[in-house]
Amino acid sequence: MEPRGVRIKRMRKQKRKQIAKAAASSFALSSSIVVGAHFISPTYAQFNSTDEVNSTIEACFIFPRTIEQDFVIKSEEIFKKINEDIQQALTLKSSITEIDVDGNLKKIKPYSNGHTNPSEPASDSNASIKGLTATRSALESHISSLQQNISTAKQDLASINSLSSQLSSLIQQLEVYNTSLKTAVTNSQTDTEELTILLDTINGLKDQAITECAYEETYFEERITKMESFSKDAETLITQAKEEQATSLQKVSSYKEKLNQLTKVENNIHDEISKFESSIEHLNNRISNINAQIQTLEQQQKEEQKKKAEKEAAEKKKNENKPPEEKPATTPKNDKPSEEKTKPASEPGAEQPQEEENNTSDNAGETTHQNESSSENAETNSEEAK
Known part of the structure; x- marks a missing residue:
């Protein structure tokens, strides 16, 4: 170029x-x-x-017609072209919708960090079915909380993705706007240079034309003033376009930073979801182990109950095979004991069996003494007989 x-x-x-x-x-x-x-x-x-x-x-x-056509009218046409190019570029701004990224980020509420794994349950060998069931309920409640966190995180992720898509579209629109402004400014600067040449040329002809061609000075002043206004207005438009261009570039830079920020937030949410899912998997494994422990304990209880029932059945069968005199006395289960049987014995009645036992012992002693006396008498008689 x-x-x-x-x-x-x-x-x-x-x-x-x-x-x-x-x-x-x-x-x-x-x-x-x-x-x-x-x-x-x-x-x-x-x-x-x-x-x-x-x-x-x-x-x-130099003829008046030449001055009008080649300088004044030409300058006006150049200015109209500059104005048209810049205004056409500026109209793109109306189609751009700004986004409040910070405001949308504030709507994403933080959720609890529930991905920490719970403590391991008590020792498996000593755990009871009741204790294991309580631990399983606590783990299931924790899983429910984690699943709620995942649901919230996925909603936040959808919001972030939507916001990132809108922001990417906005950046693209601003870049198109900036390119349009840049092209308009470049073309307008070239056209403004032509306006400057025309002004320099007519200013160079003015003195000679007034001196040699009997032009009035006001004639040139009016036309030069008009051409200068075209040049000044063109510079104003170019300045406006440059300011818009600088603003659009600044916005593009700022929005790209916001987009990077949204990407980081999106990555963090993905990490959180992975942690939640990992925690749920861990907790489900613990619940599976607890279910296996409960099943083992229930099986042990069934076996113990079965052995107890078999033992009772064997005892019952053994008692049924004994002679009637060896069978233990049984009382009907449905018969209610009488008040006399349940009434506690009085103190004299309770001592009576003791007295009878003593009397029996005394009688037994007396009988033994009589027998011994009879034996002695028999021996004496035998000796005397000899």
Whole structure:
């Protein structure tokens, strides 16, 4: 691409050539007209000064029509083009909808960090069915809490994904807007350079035209002022476009940072969900182990009950096979004991069996003594008989 400075010099050179060519043609034409006028009617030319001035203006090197078309109207057309390009770029702003990223992030409420694994239950060998059942209920409640956390995290993740998508679209729109502004500013700067060349050129012609062609000074002042206003308005538009361009670039940079922040939040939520799922898997394994322990204990209880029932059945069968006199006395289960049987014995009645037992012992002693006396008498009689 041709450098800017070279392009400006080339345009100025071309403009000077055009002006020089127009001046040469006008000068040749004016010379022939003036000389011809003096040659054809020297008396008229000498004595009619007004007509001579008019003829001089008509044969001048620069014509009013040229000034209007090549400078004033040309400057106005250039300014209209600059205004159209910049306004067209600025209209894209109305289609861009801003996003309150920070406000949307605040709506994502933090959830409890429930991924810490609970303590291991008590020793399996000493755990009871009741204790294991209570531990299992606690673990199931913890799993329910973790599942709620996962549900909340997935909702937050959906919000983050939606916000990231909107933000990416916004960044893309701003980049298109910035590109449009950049193109409009570049083109407008080139057009403004052409406006500057036109102003420089007409300012260079002003003194010569006033001196040689009898132009009024106000004529040039009005037209130069108009051309300067076009140039000034063009600079104002370009400045506005540059400011918009800087603002859009700043927003793009800020939104890209926000997008990176959303990506980090999204990654953190994925990590949290993985931790929750890992914790649930761990807790489910513990519950499976507890279920196996409970099943083992229940089986042991069934076996113990079965052995006890078998033992009782064997005892019952053994008692049934004993002789009637060896069978233990049984009382009907349904018969209620009488009040006399249940009534406690009085103290004299309770001592009576003791007295009877003593009497029996005394009687037994007396009988033994009598027997011994009879034996002694028998022995004495035997000795005497001898």
